[in-house]
Amino acid sequence: MVSTNCSGTNAFRYGTMKDWVINLTIVLADGQIIKTRRRPRKTSAGYNLTSLFVGAEGTLGIVTEVTLKLAVIPKETGVAVVSFASIADAASAASKLIRSGISLAAIELMDDVQMRIINRHGSEAVRKIQWDENPSLFLKFSGPTKEGVDGDISQVRNIIESNNPQKYFFANNKDEESSLWAARKEALWTMTSLKPEGHTIWSTDVAVPISRLAEIVDISKKEGKELGIFASVVGHVGDGNFHEALMYDAKDPALHASVEKAIHRMMDRALEMEGTVSGEHAIGMGKMHCLVNELGPDTIHTMKLVKQALDPKWIMNPGKVFTVPEDSNVSPAPRHMGF
Amino acid sequence: MVSTNCSGTNAFRYGTMKDWVINLTIVLADGQIIKTRRRPRKTSAGYNLTSLFVGAEGTLGIVTEVTLKLAVIPKETGVAVVSFASIADAASAASKLIRSGISLAAIELMDDVQMRIINRHGSEAVRKIQWDENPSLFLKFSGPTKEGVDGDISQVRNIIESNNPQKYFFANNKDEESSLWAARKEALWTMTSLKPEGHTIWSTDVAVPISRLAEIVDISKKEGKELGIFASVVGHVGDGNFHEALMYDAKDPALHASVEKAIHRMMDRALEMEGTVSGEHAIGMGKMHCLVNELGPDTIHTMKLVKQALDPKWIMNPGKVFTVPEDSNVSPAPRHMGF
Incomplete structure (x- = not known):
């Protein structure tokens, strides 16, 4: 972590x-x-x-x-789920909520595909609810008093009203809170359990300024659909961060190449929007070339100077974040060398 | 900044x-x-x-x-000031408030000396209030609704009740909020305006884990008093961070040496309590030797390796944070060299 x-x-x-x-x-x-x-x-x-x-x-x-550091566990909590006619409506509602200053504990987006999956394949508690199969915001509230949390929820409802909300789900007690939030928690595992033998899931994330989130999610979903494969989006919309999961037959090299291209287009799009190629899962090996695109050779070079200073033999987790230089010795000059 | x-x-x-x-x-x-x-x-x-x-x-x-990043400006605000019989009572109340999870916007401590000063030398608006000349907590509240803020204030009052509160001051409107908070804002300048010609003010800060704050403030105040000079404390108590100001005749070399010793003892005490020699004003030149005491030669060496990597000629703000090495070239070995 x-x-x-x-x-x-x-x-x-x-x-x-x-x-x-x-x-x-x-x-x-x-x-x-x-x-x-x-x-x-x-x-x-x-x-x-x-x-x-x-x-x-x-x-x-x-x-x-x-x-x-430790945080105080909030005494009172609340959960609500609201479905919208479109990703754009959901994202715009999220943006209004963020700007309202209401102290939300979490604000998550699940797309129509995810909502369909939890209706059909969620755990027993989750399937008890008849979910609306439209893009939905999952909202968590918390605070020191019940009055404060209830006040936050009713304010949220007022704000959302102008964004074509389709259906509201409010938790009336702790059990209902768990059931509602379980749908968000189960998203990844429910999807994974549907993966046919021999198929693979390519799951990755990017983050963009919040104002651009609806746009990049829409385009990424459209491209996923055009590939004719399972494509779904779950988003930490309050941070402008979202995950796309693409499920496909990895034994088909042409399909794999198309998926790879789509992922790279999503990375490039995030960068055009002044975002990042990794919101929360770092760089590893798979995103090394994206990092160079994101930060440019001079910033990468500065990072490598720090790396070189603290680990001159490049022995610490080699081959992650940066490729190991051939002579394992990054010279501070000349600049603009080919990274 | x-x-x-x-x-x-x-x-x-x-x-x-x-x-x-x-x-x-x-x-x-x-x-x-x-x-x-x-x-x-x-x-x-x-x-x-x-x-x-x-x-x-x-x-x-x-x-x-x-x-x-930008933050949403809270729609509703509130200010309260509460005086206590002792620094220990005030600090213990602060600790309870922090652990309550009530969303305070600020929690500040002013000692008896500061309270006396604002009563006598504060601005007109501040002097309209008859301040209690005891250690006082200045509390700021904020949130999206008036009900929420009022709820926070009444909860705070309940929590504080068991800590010997002496006198409460609540703001009933924005003007009163400004007047109450002005007392905290003016603290530094009011004190500075009292400085006699030829005297100097040595003002510095440390930060410690919050559980140790009352103890270090008490000892530091006692040492200041023993010097027979003006000594006062203002604290960002919510962060375990406080400022001590010592006002004295800088032309008296023996006195200056005693003040310097007292300041160094305060730094050492903060470190014994696992704190830091600088909560918010960095290291500069004055605290270079304290930084070595705080972090030890190996951590300092690691910082110097980064410095050396990014500024091999030591030309960026030289002589701050670290002394410039004599050959301007920090060798990565041997360790435990005399910094």
Whole structure:
């Protein structure tokens, strides 16, 4: 979690992993062990090594200890699901909710395909509900008092009213909250369970400024449909971050090539919209070339200078984030070399 | 603000500068210009260079552009001031409030000395109020609805009741909110205006885990009193961060030496409590030796490796954060050299 700076449905309210790490113990490439900080909640003493190691995918050192901040568990919670006529309506409603300042605990988007799947293949508790098979927002509320949470829910309802809401589902108690939210939680596994023998799922994410989310989701869904394969979208819409899953017969090389091209077009589109090729799953090996497109050779070069300084022999998780240089020695000049 | 990772009374709710920077444009030591990221709200693509440059005090490059996140301005606000019999009572109340999960917008501590000053030398609006000259918590509330804010205030009152509150001051309208909060805002300038000709104010901050705040404030105040000089404390108590101001005749070298010793003892005490020597004003020149005490030679060495990699000639804001090495070339070995 620390090394990929990961996050999920709670990131809208609470931020990502980097926001919760107070200090790290790191084993460096030369065997030296350092602690990035002591234990204050707030500090501006020296370079922020903590944030440098969070998300570095183990390429700068091995994380062996983590000190985390704790959050107060909210006393009162609420869950609502609202379906919309289109992704654009859902995204526009999400954008209004975010700008309202109402303290939502989570705001998630599931597309029509996902809603159809949970109706038919969800767990028993989830299938008890007759879901509307339209793009839906899953909303989580929380706060210290019931009155506050109820007030948030009714405000949300007022705001959404002008965005063609189709159907509302409100939880009246903790059990109903669990059942409603289970539909979102099960999305990935329900889909995985449908995968035919020999098929594969290519699942990946990008993030864009929130104002561009509806557009990129729409285009990505359209391209998925044109491939004639199962294509579905689940989104952390409050962060402008979404996952696309493409399920297809991996033994068909022409189809695989088409899927790969579609994924790359989605990455390029995210970058054209000033977004990122990885919202929450880091770079690894699969997105190394996308990272260069995202940041450009000079920024990549700066990152490599840091890598080179802390791991001159390129022994820490080699071949992730960056390709290992042939002589394992990145020279600081000349710039604009071919990465 | 970016280069010192600064913050103030809003940090309890909103975090510090690092939490609001989406990307930076940086001029590097060799003249190259890089952008640390594109513009997604969330990303885990590559090293977090943004956080590396935030708080680096210009020693890794010059910040020329900043892209910031925006926050929704809360529709409803509230302000309350509560005085307590002792710093310990105030700090314990603060700790309970933080653990309650009530969404406070700010929680600040002013000591008896500060309260006396604003009663006598505050602005006209501030002097209209008859302040209780005891350690006081200044509380700011905010939210999307008046009912929510009122609910928060009454909950806070219930929680505080068991901590010997002396006197409550509640704002009934925006004007009264401004007057109450003005007392906190004016603290520094009111104190500065009292400084006699030839005297100096040594003002500095540390931060500790919140559970240790009352103890360190108490000891620091006691030591200040023993010096027989003006000594006062203002604290961002929600972050375990506080400022001590010592006012004295700088022409008295023995007194100056005693003040310096007291400040150093406060730094050492903060470190014994697993805190930091700088909560929000970075290191500069004055706290370089404290930084070594805080992080130890190996962590400092790791920071210097990064510095050396990005600025091999040590030309960026030289002599801040670290002393410039004599040969301007920090060798990666041997470790445990005398910093």
